[in-house]
Amino acid sequence: MTRTSVSPSRSDAETALRTRITAARRVVVKIGSSSLTGPDNRVDPAAIDRIVDAVQARQGAGTHVIIVSSGAVASGMGPLNMTERPTDLAGKQAVAAVGQVYLAHEWGRSFARYGRTTAQVLLTASDAGRRDRTRNAQRTLDRLRLLGVTPIVNENDTVAHSEMRFGDNDRLAAIVAHLAGAEALYLLSDVDGLYDRNPVDPAARFIGEIRDGNDLRDVVAGDGGRVGTGGMASKVSAARLASRCGVPVLLTSAEQIGAALDTGDVGTVFHPKTTRISAWKFWALYAADTAGTLRIDAGAVRAVTGGGNSLLAVGITSIDGEFHSGDIVDIVGPDGEVIGRGEVAYDAHTLAPMLGKQTSELPEGMQRPVVHADYLSDYASRA
Template sequence: MAITALSQIHDPALCARLVLKVGSALLVERGGAVRRQWLESLVAEIAAARVRGQQVVVVSSGAIALGAARLGLAQGGRANLADAQAAAAVGQIALSAVWAELLAAHGLTAAQMLVTLDDLEDRRRYLNASSTLARLLEQGAVPVVNENDSVATAEIRFGDNDRLAARVAQAAGADAVVLLSDVDGLFDRDPADPAAELVREVSGVDDTVRAMAGAGSGSGMGSGGMVSKLQAAEIAGRAGIALAIVNGTFQRALARAVEENRGTLFHAHRRDAGRKAWLGGRLAPAGVLTVDDGCASALEGGSSILAAGVVAVDGDFARGDLVAIHGRKGDRLAQGLVEYSAAECRAIAGRKAGEQAALLGYAPRSAVVHRDHMVLL
């Protein structure tokens, strides 16, 4: 059975495995100290979930904010990449130490996992991460996951822990993700507007829902905003995982959200098989194939992408790389693993099968992107 209400987040029969994301603004004061009393309250809730029979994975921000304070770096350690990496290296030690200490007070063992975008984009490394998470949970540990900001660069990083939480949920086989925010959830307009109303349930993220999201983080310490949370909801939803945005600024934040039904719940709208879910959650396509209207319609019926339907090729990619599939108006239709390099795709784009051998110098493959290696978005 799927999770259809916030109250079910506490039900181990429906939510046996929960991913809980904690942002920097909630965990760290502006001066760089851990909000210890607040964190103790949250850890007590994690311990209560364990007593109920639930397994919990924590995705915790805060390393850069903590490290920047200790190193005396300007702009919270985010003035430049070197500062952020140095702050993360110092702050991660403090972050893991406080989680380990507070969880140990409840008889729980903390386990640290640091990942980069590549760790979850590469299929083999993704499976390794999945196996590690599974073993830790089996042994009763509480994995505390963060992006490895000390080595990540702009090209190989998530950039926010909202999307990381959704990808970790996939790898962990979780039933739900809770993103603790500094607002009650998604509002139908700017929350500062007195007429704004909380959107309590979302069945699917479409253009109307995206229009409700404003970019940026209000605290100045984090890197995510409502846009990244919607992207996380899309990743989770395709994998059959419910996602909730709730206000984490309160003591007993989870209990408050569940008891008062206060937050936004994004329903899981499908459950792709393991490899398809991994494909759908990947975030770094190497290029874009634009297809004509006939090809776009055929995708809905389960067709592969043939060269004849490709009208434009962007990017520099090799065979086996991830590419995004766009319609003529730039709308995201799908993504998948391409069977040709970018140069080969440009050579055969728009051409019938009978023309391709002469252009390629070898017999063409059955598709540019085969349906077995593609997921609709």
């Protein structure tokens, strides 16, 4: 749903951020299912043409655009004469396999009007969870950029299983934005921005900028629509994920894509953290699979969340999992809260007898940190 939003006078910081977003030279644009399909549950060529027209105008000005496209399941429903989105995993995967063909064809057809080549990039959560696959995805996206190709990214619904999914393409877009080194993320759906409640409510208040989590305290965000899996809640979560990691976000409707990519004078912007975390820390915190758990005492919690300190064996009280050196593990405090993640330096069976011991008590060759500070990320620093 789109309604005319009325934004109060903008702060200098908001104006500067909108200018920064429109000046970005590498951006990710995520399009929701409802903006790509018609009421007949088929790909809408006219809708895709409008989106491509706006994207090509931005690309013609020198910006590389990566599109994260929802709509595989929604696009497959029409050709299969289905009126309701399937609820079982096999059904969704089968419909996505049909829809993906139609969706990729229409993106390619539309960009071909401008002589531009497209590429289909299908990812699963397990791809992001493994560092080698993540690096391969990064290299592929970068090579496509050098070739002048527009990547069309989607979750690989046909092989992803319920326990290993991004959950929605909003989170996928946030992950792609960081891993691809994007300077801005656009989240486009059927709502023109963020409101403090359902925008159909006449009393709903439009919110032009989100500076931090405090600005979201009174916001009530809804779930996905009839053909999609996301919703405003997932978009806010994805925007927060991207902005916490240094990527600014503009959230608005696909109908306003032209203004969004041109002037940035629409929708809601999310201010980013001032410093961008490394690709490794982002992967470890938000994408990597974990192979086990290190439980630590209160003193170790203070040490690792204080910044710049490695995790030593003396502060670890117990371990869980059959992890190996180089695996990513969760780090859990004495109250059971996950405080961060890190790359463990020892196999589980090697680490077990080291627990609680001072470094000086350990034999030579086992005195290095369990998790070095360079390979440790704590959630407290990303709040």
